[in-house]
Amino acid sequence: MIDQFFLWCVWVLEVIGEVTGMGYELANIVIFVILQPGLILLFFILWRFEKKRKLKISNNIRLIYNK
Secondary structure (H helix, E strand, O other): OHHHHHHHHHHHHHHHHHHHOOOHHHHHHHHHHHHHHHHHHHHHHHHHHHHHHHHHHHHHHHHHHOO
16 A cells, blocks of 8 residues: 555656656655745744734733733
8 A cells, every 4th residue: 555655656746747847856856855845944934923923912912901
């Protein structure tokens, strides 16, 4: 089962490589070396901004109700 899934993933990368003209190896690099880490970093930054925003909102609410 794992072998079949792996071969399917390789096939998908080959198709992406053929459709885009990049080839299997370059498609693999673009997806797993550039896009995936970039998305992880983007979502981490967005998560940090959201945490900061919620903290500011909760502090403002606390200030309003403690007057």
